[in-house]
Amino acid sequence: AQSVTQLDSQVPVFEEAPVELRCNYSSSVSVYLFWYVQYPNQGLQLLLKYLSGSTLVKSINGFEAEFNKSQTSFHLRKPSVHISDTAEYFCAVIELGGTSYGKLTFGQGTILTVHP
Amino acid sequence: DTAVSQTPKYLVTQMGNDKSIKCEQNLGHDTMYWYKQDSKKFLKIMFSYNNKELIINETVPNRFSPKSPDKAHLNLHINSLELGDSAVYFCASSQLGAGNTGELFFGEGSRLTVL
Numbered sequence: 001a002q003s004v005t006q007l008d009s010q011v012p013v014f015e016e017a018p019v020e021l022r023c024n025y026s027s028s029v030s031v032y033l034f035w036y037v038q039y040p041n042q043g044l045q046l047l048l049k050y051l052s053g054s055t056l057v058k059s060i061n062g063f064e065a066e067f068n069k070s071q072t073s074f075h076l077r078k079p080s081v082h083i084s085d086t087a088e089y090f091c092a093v094i095e096l097g098g099t100s101y102g103k104l105t106f107g108q109g110t111i112l113t114v115h116p
Numbered sequence: 117d118t119a120v121s122q123t124p125k126y127l128v129t130q131m132g133n134d135k136s137i138k139c140e141q142n143l144g145h146d147t148m149y150w151y152k153q154d155s156k157k158f159l160k161i162m163f164s165y166n167n168k169e170l171i172i173n174e175t176v177p178n179r180f181s182p183k184s185p186d187k188a189h190l191n192l193h194i195n196s197l198e199l200g201d202s203a204v205y206f207c208a209s210s211q212l213g214a215g216n217t218g219e220l221f222f223g224e225g226s227r228l229t230v231l
Contacts, residue, residue, distance in 0.1 A: 104161070
């Protein structure tokens with residue numbers, strides 16, 4: 001069965017600073033990887049996803065994540081954050097086979113707080 | 117149009133009561149889910165139905181019973197509510213199978229408070 005570990009529960013940064021939210025996963029089969037964002041009192045929205053091909057994937061609002069198979073990581077980065085990026089970010093993995101097929105497993109979440 | 121809609125959005129009730137949360141999706145997906153988000157914001161899958169058949173059933177008390185009358189609806193009924201059931205319950209849908217990503221689309225959540 002797959003598992004996801006987000007290494008930081010909280011990340012405070014100043015506006016316009018770069019940020020990295022770390023995510024590691026474990027699985028015995030191939031996976032798809034996702035980052036979801038949850039703004040206060042809202043549901044989860046997909047930020048970006050890795051399915052195959054180029055290991056660097058980007059979102060429309062400046063976030064990017066790189067799939068590293070050897071390190072089983074999918075870290076999320078943004079070179080310059082805005083106040084509006086304040087939210088909780090969840091890394092998630094879905095296995096492409098095995099008994100966990102169809103099950104999206106989430107990490108514990110990382111609260112990103114951007115200070116002025 | 118809301119893709120995945122849940123009702124009610126807020127639910128406050130007494131211990132021991134029975135309550136239901138309804139979910140509907142208009143995305144044409146074949147799979148629906150219930151996730152529980154606890155006070156620490158941890159998201160844990162509870163159930164999943166694919167074409168009205170139960171495919172994922174995590175370790176959930178049998179006071180929780182999902183029902184899928186058709187593939188566009190997945191309801192969650194909870195009997196004999198306990199304080200520990202207080203959480204936000206999220207419904208989600210996806211399209212599984214070859215060529216699909218399994219990406220989940222979430223509803224806005226139903227916040228259940230048990231007093």
